[in-house]
Amino acid sequence: MEETIVDKRFGDIDADAAGFKKSKVCIIQAPYEGTLTYGKGASRAPQAIIDASRHMELFDDELYAETYKVGIYTSPPLDIASESSPEKAINAVKSAVMGVLEAGKFPVLLGGEHSVTVGAVKAAKEFFNDISVLHLDAHHDLRDEYEGSKYNHACVARRIQKICPVVEVGVRNISKEEKDFIDSAQSAVKVISVYDILESHNWKKDASNLLSDTVYITIDLDVLDPSIMPSVGTPEPGGLGWYEFMDFLKIISKDKKIAGFDVVELSPIEGYRAPDFLAAKIVYRLLGYIFFGKK
């Protein structure tokens, strides 16, 4: 991967500490929103998350660690205009993520709409072989086709479960088609819905036990409650709160080898900074869990 030092870097880290060679982490920006139908704006998300991250305290208040010292390289946005087909966007993401993995670094993908995740999972599967996907989302995304495309953001998990097993957590919306698919023999999807979470104190470990040793994490921000994360295209009431969500990520990071992760579907609201900042802090804290959380 060519090194280009962009002006707006994640965490506003010094240019000399944010070079590709020295960094263990590479931020990939995928500003694609070609198949969104309801709330648009995900193409502005990578920049909004990076803008917010530049105002973050780099000393982590929970971990008491300076996570940025592992080196966080911010690569320039991928050239995937929203007129591109989702297949083209997915291929661009796949080759970017593969480039990062082959360089021995840790990929962090900032969407964009959720369909970009398919490219990242394809790369992770080729690189690690034995992986599973932890899919955090209010929605199953298990439609076989939506609005004429099999790569619509509503079909992401349906495509991914053909690549590797998927564990969905935080779901609270389902179509009849999706229910029938989950119940069918072809499904490689396990689900821990919000109703399972409400009923079981052990849901975090249950989810962990369903995953393989190497895990790719995809975070659709609408998994969080709209009261703390209103800036999403398709908000659903009754989502996870900050502390339970982060505690879950901490447990998974401790239990598993994390192959990479993405944060998708942020749809920034002009002048409303808290959700953008929250998204930036998820990225930074999760990196902290992954690099400093193992005891």
Ligand SMILES: [Mn+2]
């Ligand atoms: Mn969703």
